[in-house]
Amino acid sequence: MAQMSRDGEQVIFIVENNKMNFRNRKTLQTLTVVVLLAYTILLVYQSFSTGVIDHENMDVRTSVEKTRSFRQRLQRYLSRDQDLEGDLQNLDNPGTMASNFIPGEVTQVTMRPFMTELNDMFISVKTTKHFHKERLPIILKTWFQLAKDQTWFFTDTNDYDFQKMTNGHMINTNCSSSHSRKALCCKMSVEFDTFIETDKKWFCHFDDDNYVNIPRLVDFLGDYNPREDWYLGKPSIQAPLEIINKDKSSQKVKFWFATGGAGFCLSKALALKMMPVASGGKFISTGEKIRLPDDVTMGYIIEHLLKKPLTVVDQFHSHLEPMKFIRRDILKDQISFSYSKNKEEWNVVKIEGFDTKYDTNRFLSLHCFLFPETRFCPR
Ligand SMILES: *[C@@H]1O[C@H](CO)[C@@H](O)[C@H](O)[C@H]1NC(C)=O
16 A cells, blocks of 8 residues: 555656646645545555455455365375374364365355364264273274364273373263163263363264264265254164153154264254253163163154254264175265174275285275375375
């Protein structure tokens, strides 16, 4: 602006000096100053008013720029020769990560009325002390690295080693370590209460035998408004569950529930509505009343008590389905995977990569397939 007004002044002098005599010069100078002052005020006013109007667009643009720079930094991060520990936190906007994996990101980002970022999520992983050593290391080596600050492990003991490795993200629920209905509902209850205390927009629950495709999850949730009621997951039965409600003269109750072993997500709006029957330990008493496991209790509360339907999401996978049927060309679109061992038969994702002796549940190979730039992946 300063440059502009100086230029303006010069132009006026060249033109005007030819016509005016020297005595009028003072008057002209005063006039010029007045005109310039008025012009400056006008410019300042204009930039302020458009600044206010454009504020939202500016936010979007900034986000897109952040997305771009995040992509570059993610690329750099993934191709580093250093260890994965303590790194991704430094990225200022890890939430826009999902947008890095889809073409036409700019339109998609700007068209959405709300933005879902990694940091809008609260990811809980249910585990137990018996499985820490067997199941957590692979999670910590793979997908946890992409959501370190958002992922919390809910367990039943204090484990100093894993507390350190997860940067303090192990929560001792003080629940029993048995696989009983009550113990499971107890953990879900703590997961739910912990989420409610945060300012996160989404609660996503997984088990310790899940692989979570973090960027895909973030991108997927971007299509749903967390201010609306959403219960997103995948049932593992063909028809809604039917139970008898002993309270109400043996009335039949039918509802769907998302299998906990496949993972599911709840929007903040829905979680808040669930509070009267699910928060502060009430999840346990509700579970006790119907005498069914945690994920079924979740379905009962949401579908039956609150009358909010489950939205079936095919991209969640539990070990109850055969993993080998997930085609290689759609692996990238899936949100969660699992594995199981039945007698000597392994139910695992069919993917090339590391030797099965070294990578029995295929999570390392899957991670390298999805994120080939990761340090430990072969080039
Ligand atoms: C578990 O018990 C300890 C010790 O009494 C307590 O500090 C902690 O807050 C409890 N955890 C939960 C999730 O309630």
